[in-house]
Amino acid sequence: MGSLIPRRISLLGLCLLLFWIPSLCSAAVTGRVSWIYDGDTLEVAGVGKVRLIGIDTPEGKASARDNFYWERYRIPASRLRQVAADALARNIQRVKGDLVRLEFDRQKQDKFGRTLAYLYLPDGSLLNRQLIREGLASTYRRYDFRLKQEFLAVEQQARDAAIGLWAQ
Numbered sequence: 001m002g003s004l005i006p007r008r009i010s011l012l013g014l015c016l017l018l019f020w021i022p023s024l025c026s027a028a029v030t031g032r033v034s035w036i037y038d039g040d041t042l043e044v045a046g047v048g049k050v051r052l053i054g055i056d057t058p059e060g061k062a063s064a065r066d067n068f069y070w071e072r073y074r075i076p077a078s079r080l081r082q083v084a085a086d087a088l089a090r091n092i093q094r095v096k097g098d099l100v101r102l103e104f105d106r107q108k109q110d111k112f113g114r115t116l117a118y119l120y121l122p123d124g125s126l127l128n129r130q131l132i133r134e135g136l137a138s139t140y141r142r143y144d145f146r147l148k149q150e151f152l153a154v155e156q157q158a159r160d161a162a163i164g165l166w167a168q
Contacts, residue, residue: 028120029102033095039087039136041114042095044102051114052128053105054145055137058084058165073138075165083165087136091127098122105145118147129154135164 035043039057044050058080059065069075102117110116119127131137132151135158139151159166 030099031102032099033097036088036091036096039084039091039131042091042119044100044115047102047115047117049114050102050117050119051110051112052131052137053116053118054140054147054151055128055131056140057087057131057137060084060088069138069165073165079165079167083136086164087131090131090134090136094130095119095121095127100127107143133158135159135161135166138165 029047031044031046033042034045037043037049038060040052040055042050042052056065058069060081062077062081066077066080069080070077099122101120102115103120104115104117107116121127121130128137129147129151132139132154139148139155158164162168
């Protein structure tokens, strides 16, 4: 009977470890931004290509996504190109070369193998949210993520202010 106690403790320890490992995987990671691809994708040293969770910025060149912006919001392609350039320039100015903190949500990678993350700047502010606030990104609606309702509210403020994507 005495030998069952260590086995139960070991089994309990193993079970606790299995529940603890996923939280380790979702813990924050830091890295230096080494490249900016566009408004919602960048490279972080030690992590790789990072796609900002919960936002969508227009593409630098005409794409099928333009149809979505036109059909849903009546945003012309010329404004999409300008916002794409502004988002890229803003990210280069704001984060290139900086040490940032990444936090993850339910899904850690997208179908293209990019790491999905919330990106916190050195001052503690959230880049994903700032891009929406400045009208340089819209809230990604297709998938659920932890900050979706907050991002939608911030987007509505940008729309009400008629800035960036939402300019008249």
